[in-house]
Amino acid sequence: MRLEIPRYTERFGAVRIHEVLKVLELDSGPGDEEMPGLAVKRIPEALLAEVESQTAIVIPIRNEPLHLFEGVLSGIPHRCPIIVISNSDRDPVDRLEVEEDTFSQYCYFTQRKGVLIHQRDPELAKAISAAGYTDLLDEDGLVRKGKAEGMILGIFIARMLQAQHVGFIDSDNYFPGSVWEYCRIYAAGLALARTPYAMVRVLWRFKPKATSDERIVFKRYGRVSERTNRFLNRLMSTNTGFESEIIRTANAGEHALTMRLAELLPISAGFGVEPFHFTSLFKRFGALLPTNMPEVIDKGIDVFQIESRNPHMHENKGDAHVRDMAVEALATIFHSELCGPELRHEIMATAVQEGLIQEGDAIQAPRVYPPLGPFLDSFMELYAGDLERHYVPAGGVWQSL
Ligand code: GDD
Numbered sequence: 001m002r003l004e005i006p007r008y009t010e011r012f013g014a015v016r017i018h019e020v021l022k023v024l025e026l027d028s029g030p031g032d033e034e035m036p037g038l039a040v041k042r043i044p045e046a047l048l049a050e051v052e053s054q055t056a057i058v059i060p061i062r063n064e065p066l067h068l069f070e071g072v073l074s075g076i077p078h079r080c081p082i083i084v085i086s087n088s089d090r091d092p093v094d095r096l097e098v099e100e101d102t103f104s105q106y107c108y109f110t111q112r113k114g115v116l117i118h119q120r121d122p123e124l125a126k127a128i129s130a131a132g133y134t135d136l137l138d139e140d141g142l143v144r145k146g147k148a149e150g151m152i153l154g155i156f157i158a159r160m161l162q163a164q165h166v167g168f169i170d171s172d173n174y175f176p177g178s179v180w181e182y183c184r185i186y187a188a189g190l191a192l193a194r195t196p197y198a199m200v201r202v203l204w205r206f207k208p209k210a211t212s213d214e215r216i217v218f219k220r221y222g223r224v225s226e227r228t229n230r231f232l233n234r235l236m237s238t239n240t241g242f243e244s245e246i247i248r249t250a251n252a253g254e255h256a257l258t259m260r261l262a263e264l265l266p267i268s269a270g271f272g273v274e275p276f277h278f279t280s281l282f283k284r285f286g287a288l289l290p291t292n293m294p295e296v297i298d299k300g301i302d303v304f305q306i307e308s309r310n311p312h313m314h315e316n317k318g319d320a321h322v323r324d325m326a327v328e329a330l331a332t333i334f335h336s337e338l339c340g341p342e343l344r345h346e347i348m349a350t351a352v353q354e355g356l357i358q359e360g361d362a363i364q365a366p367r368v369y370p371p372l373g374p375f376l377d378s379f380m381e382l383y384a385g386d387l388e389r390h391y392v393p394a395g396g397v398w399q400s401l
């Protein structure tokens with residue numbers, strides 16, 4: 001893969017946010033020279049392969065069409081371990097069983113191994129509870145529903161598989177080719193990182209939308225992303241005094257993190273999970289509030305934003321869903337300690353004006369889960385026996401990554 005290297009970076013304390021990088025070649029040919037140039041970098045296939053083998057891909061799934069799930073699986077590079085976290089209905093049809101069949105068949109014929117777990121599995125909840133990560137559990141003692149909660153489980157399991165990085169891929173993607181590209185982008189970005197604390201966020205080149213007269217428009221940004229980007233940039237500028245447009249991946253569902261970074265970040269519930277990465281990085285490492293992690297401050301945090309070549313097309317979940325997502329994203333900024341009264345007022349006014357909430361309604365604070373780091377060791381110990389039950393193909397023992 002050949003891509004631009006960052007020519008412009010904005011710093012917010014220890015957080016280095018690199019401008020959006022474009023992919024120049026999806027495949028940059030054989031050979032292992034990196035060919036450093038002034039503005040372009042070639043990431044050799046061997047290096048991509050090495051990083052891929054260290055990157056567990058977590059696929060959250062809830063009641064998606066099987067055709068989409070199958071397509072997504074086919075796009076994950078062979079070397080990446082796959083972890084599927086399902087919250088699909090078990091009743092009236094046991095969708096989990098169907099997903100397990102699909103995944104087993106895929107793993108069998110492609111000669112790879114994976115893990116598939118239902119988010120509401122009681123044994124899993126027991127281990128989470130015994131490890132002390134009780135915020136994740138609901139009143140029934142099971143792991144809460146939600147994509148972010150599935151992602152947290154994915155990080156726990158990725159760590160058990162000794163992955164050094166973890167990347168997320170939604171299961172409702174129509175284009176396997178874009179899934180493949182996102183995973184390559186993760187590997188390329190992680191290979192560029194100069195610190196153990198790095199994050200790669202995908203910016204879609206286009207998001208095709210069908211119009212009422214049956215044309216397709218290749219839109220650059222969705223409304224939600226445009227608005228969240230704007231307010232996150234405002235959050236930075238109201239604290240630094242310099243206007244900024246550097247953040248363009250506020251809602252990047254497709255993103256990857258080094259495990260070292262994944263362990264130390266709190267995670268927001270709901271669909272504010274991606275913008276919350278930024279607000280919590282700013283809070284903890286933005287040099288505005290005290291922090292007790294000198295190692296991270298010293299090494300810094302790299303945030304790469306990389307633009308894909310493939311367009312992104314996924315299931316249309318309806319307007320109400322998009323509205324909820326928009327409010328949850330804004331809530332992470334609105335409730336950030338770094339958000340002053342003026343910006344809060346602006347966010348509120350925009351949310352009302354754009355019909356996301358009614359005048360007088362509150363913007364609910366997101367539920368925030370604590371960083372996983374302190375709970376990982378005991379979870380791994382407690383869950384080791386049960387994890388084998390979820391290896392696919394059944395009975396397969398996970399071989400070292
Ligand atoms: N395990 C699990 N548990 N997975 C879930 C759950 C759940 O409760 N709810 C949804 N998912 C899965 C879906 O099946 C899908 O694969 C993925 O999570 C994303 O959910 P969608 O409902 O498709 O979300 P979206 O497409 O509107 O939003 C996506 O893109 C946004 C950026 O545009 C998400 O990735 C957002 O987080 C992201 O901000």
Ligand code: MG
Pocket residue numbers: 170172314315
């Ligand atoms: Mg979707």
